[in-house]
Amino acid sequence: MSRKSQYDEEFQKNAVELCLKTNRSLGQLSQELGISLNTLRNWKKKYLTDDGPFKDVLQEKVDRLEKELAEVTEEREILKKSVAIFLKPRK
Known part of the structure; x- marks a missing residue:
């Protein structure tokens, strides 16, 4: 059956x-x-x-997501540094 x-x-x-x-x-x-x-x-x-x-499709997606993650991580680090500069007390 x-x-x-x-x-x-x-x-x-x-x-x-x-x-x-x-x-x-x-x-x-x-x-x-x-x-x-x-x-x-x-x-x-x-x-x-x-x-x-779909091995190739999955690998393309992984590569794209890794690249996107690297860009977002870099942007976050830049923002952290800029916030630290703006929040620094002035003399």
């Missing part, structure tokens, strides 16, 4: 790719695609492995 998948593998991969490339939540995407949230989560687990088909 195994249950045949209602969605083909291409649809599943496209749904996971949408998760990666858009800023929409899993809940939003699952509603838009007409699938359950748990189904979408399971597909994400299935395809987002270290050797899965």
Whole structure:
């Protein structure tokens, strides 16, 4: 009594790719695609492995986020220094 998948593998991969490339939540995407949230989560687990088909996409996302983090960290440090200068008591 195994249950045949209602969605083909291409649809599943496209749904996971949408998760990666858009800023929409899993809940939003699952509603838009007409699938359950748990189904979408399971597909994400299935395809987002270290050797899965989205390895390159994941690495691009990691690289982009690391670059963004470095920029934000640098901006924060500059702001800290400027606040210290402005809060310094004048003689």
